[in-house]
Amino acid sequence: AGLSARTRELVERRRRVLGPAYHLMYETPLELVRGEGVHVYDADGARYLDMYNNVASVGHCHPRVVEAVTRQMSLINTHTRYLHDAVIGYAEDLVGTFPDELDTAMFTCTGSEANDLALRIARHATGRQGIIVTESAYHGGTVDMAACSPSMGPTSVRDAPWLRTVPAPDTYRVEGDLGTWFAEHVQTQIDDLAASGIGIAALLIDSIFVSDGILPEPTPFLKPAADLVHAAGGLLIADEVQPGFGRLGASMWGFERHGLMPDIVTMGKPMGNGMPIAGLVMQSSLAEQFGRDLRYFNTFGGNPVTIAAAQAVLDVIRDEDLVANSAAMGGRMLAGLREIAHNADAIGDVRGAGLFVGVEFVGSSGEPDPDTAIRVVNDMRNHGVLISATGLYGNTLKIRPPLSIGSADIDYFLEQFQSVVA
Ligand code: PMP
Numbered sequence: 454a455g456l457s458a459r460t461r462e463l464v465e466r467r468r469r470v471l472g473p474a475y476h477l478m479y480e481t482p483l484e485l486v487r488g489e490g491v492h493v494y495d496a497d498g499a500r501y502l503d504m505y506n507n508v509a510s511v512g513h514c515h516p517r518v519v520e521a522v523t524r525q526m527s528l529i530n531t532h533t534r535y536l537h538d539a540v541i542g543y544a545e546d547l548v549g550t551f552p553d554e555l556d557t558a559m560f561t562c563t564g565s566e567a568n569d570l571a572l573r574i575a576r577h578a579t580g581r582q583g584i585i586v587t588e589s590a591y592h593g594g595t596v597d598m599a600a601c602s603p604s605m606g607p608t609s610v611r612d613a614p615w616l617r618t619v620p621a622p623d624t625y626r627v628e629g630d631l632g633t634w635f636a637e638h639v640q641t642q643i644d645d646l647a648a649s650g651i652g653i654a655a656l657l658i659d660s661i662f663v664s665d666g667i668l669p670e671p672t673p674f675l676k677p678a679a680d681l682v683h684a685a686g687g688l689l690i691a692d693e694v695q696p697g698f699g700r701l702g703a704s705m706w707g708f709e710r711h712g713l714m715p716d717i718v719t720m721g722k723p724m725g726n727g728m729p730i731a732g733l734v735m736q737s738s739l740a741e742q743f744g745r746d747l748r749y750f751n752t753f754g755g756n757p758v759t760i761a762a763a764q765a766v767l768d769v770i771r772d773e774d775l776v777a778n779s780a781a782m783g784g785r786m787l788a789g790l791r792e793i794a795h796n797a798d799a800i801g802d803v804r805g806a807g808l809f810v811g812v813e814f815v816g817s818s819g820e821p822d823p824d825t826a827i828r829v830v831n832d833m834r835n836h837g838v839l840i841s842a843t844g845l846y847g848n849t850l851k852i853r854p855p856l857s858i859g860s861a862d863i864d865y866f867l868e869q870f871q872s873v874v875a
Contacts, residue, residue: 507722547767560760573747590618631671654688778858833873
């Protein structure tokens with residue numbers, strides 16, 4: 454209903470040839486053909502403010518990324534079994550953004566592969582299999598990562614006897630000290646894994662809990678749980694696929710807000726501004742132990758072309774001061790949203806860190822209201838602003854524009870949001 458003939462045709466052909474597993478965003482699906490900075494354009498030339506795309510994190514089609522990829526693509530593209538100065542140089546540059554202990558990098562093409570490899574490394578190091586994740590986590594699409602992604606369907610625990618889940622540290626709903634509360638849940642599952650004879654290999658955690666509903670505060674609530682995992686001989690894997698590369702404003706990496714030291718950090722999405730590069734940074738002792746006993750090869754992972762993109766992204770983040778911009782623009786957005794929420798009963802909570810912001814919709818007695826969230830997402834799309842919704846209940850707006858956004862676009866977003874929720 455209400456779709457143009459072209460949209461309806463594409464939707465039908467897509468459904469026929471790609472099947473039903475892939476979802477489309479928005480009641481009126483978008484056909485995007487071009488992007489520039491914080492804007493994307495559809496096939497009819499209509500412009501949208503992209504408040505959602507954390508992959509094109511330094512801005513759509515950033516000229517420095519486009520130029521770096523084009524230049525390298527016309528020189529050579531090979532794999533990591535040849536020497537390449539730029540690949541080594543990027544790895545050195547990347548580990549330089551981490552605390553000294555995290556000094557070794559490995560490259561993959563996707564965040565799923567990075568998490569999957571992190572699991573193998575953690576299991577090899579600990580000699581145990583057990584993994585703990587939050588109950589609405591998303592960590593990827595390989596067989597093991599699908600099991601670690603209860604947000605994608607209820608198969609995880611059935612398929613993976615080594616998996617345990619804990620409720621997410623929900624800043625809005627949990628009363629009392631969040632760090633203690635979360636640590637107690639983690640300890641219960643550590644004990645359960647031990648009692649089952651499986652034992653804990655790792656706590657795998659998204660440092661901003663995106664699919665659990667975006668849970669940023671109050672830091673350092675992750676620290677007590679991390680300490681318990683380490684005390685039990687398990688490793689801490691920080692999944693920075695979403696929060697990494699400056700999005701949270703305070704620093705390059707989300708875990709740093711919690712004052713803790715992961716054993717392995719995984720990353721992806723914004724790493725190449727859309728080129729398929731992802732990876733891990735870990736303590737060298739883990740990489741040494743793994744590499745002594747096992748080998749790893751990834752045909753496309755960390756090739757010179759995707760590395761050229763990744764190097765350009767790191768350079769742009771620094772040269773355009775995007776971490777500071779994320780903090781400043783995120784603060785502006787949070788303040789504006791809180792003002793709007795003040796007069797909107799349907800908004801129960803506004804929370805965020807840098808340019809990762811969640812707005813939670815609730816009913817009159819505080820119960821989750823996903824219908825309103827979905828209505829707002831679709832209305833915003835019809836107002837030319839792209840966002841989505843997330844969380845255990847699907848009632849939290851997910852707002853994460855490119856880190857390069859300026860105050861005029863933040864204010865435009867707030868105006869549109871005001872008119873949609875009013
Ligand atoms: N971890 C998190 C937190 C993610 O959000 C995602 C992707 N949505 C992944 C891992 C998997 O990344 P990819 O899609 O690149 O495999």
